[in-house]
Amino acid sequence: MAGSAEPLIPSGRAPDPRKVRTIARLRCAAMELLGAEGRTGVTVSELVKHARVSRAAFYLHYDDVESVLDDALGAELRDISKAAEGAHSPGFAMDPAAPAQNILAFFRHVDRHIRLYRWVFSENGSARIQANLLKGFIEIAAEGAEHYPKRRGASDLRVARTAAFFGGAIFGVLHEWLHSANPGDPDDVAGWLWRRFVDFDRIANAEVPEPARAGADATARLR
Numbered sequence: 001m002a003g004s005a006e007p008l009i010p011s012g013r014a015p016d017p018r019k020v021r022t023i024a025r026l027r028c029a030a031m032e033l034l035g036a037e038g039r040t041g042v043t044v045s046e047l048v049k050h051a052r053v054s055r056a057a058f059y060l061h062y063d064d065v066e067s068v069l070d071d072a073l074g075a076e077l078r079d080i081s082k083a084a085e086g087a088h089s090p091g092f093a094m095d096p097a098a099p100a101q102n103i104l105a106f107f108r109h110v111d112r113h114i115r116l117y118r119w120v121f122s123e124n125g126s127a128r129i130q131a132n133l134l135k136g137f138i139e140i141a142a143e144g145a146e147h148y149p150k151r152r153g154a155s156d157l158r159v160a161r162t163a164a165f166f167g168g169a170i171f172g173v174l175h176e177w178l179h180s181a182n183p184g185d186p187d188d189v190a191g192w193l194w195r196r197f198v199d200f201d202r203i204a205n206a207e208v209p210e211p212a213r214a215g216a217d218a219t220a221r222l223r
Helices: 017-038 044-051 056-060 065-084 101-112 115-121 127-145 154-181 188-204 210-220
Strands: none
Touching: 017 044, 017 056, 017 065, 017 115, 017 154, 044 056, 044 065, 056 115, 065 127, 101 115, 101 154, 101 188, 115 127, 127 154, 154 188
């Protein structure tokens, strides 16, 4: 099948333990092999041997090694986001001193697998995985808007553009951090990024003086 594996737990059905085990092993093997010294060129044969599964089992779920890694990193991002659910109450405020848990957890995760992510974001890395990570960041930002009182009732277009702004910012800062000569601590990067989000939110939701309101229409449409 193309792309990533099918859901581990199909709707209305109990999970197949063999499928769950096979996919988990392949995901883990892909992250370990491609993360070792940021190596490239891992073959299906190497992957299935490391994962201790058959080639037939591999091709039941994936097309190639890149699709396994794409699925693995996507699953990591979803798990981090899910674990952070409930960290904010429905009426939470954006506190500059308290970064969102999913942003903090994600940068810590990347730091633990920094060689792997450096390869993904390298010149010879994976455009497919980069695109899917960006898509995931935007989707998580859009979901977060549902818990934020200032975004409730906003048009779908405004929410989509704001989510794209936040998701794109995470992607850009991640790219810069991975290629920085002095990347620094993941908590510091996550905190810096979060404070920029707070700054944006403060400006976007500031009361506009009446004389300047006409000139702020374009900005207001993004709120």
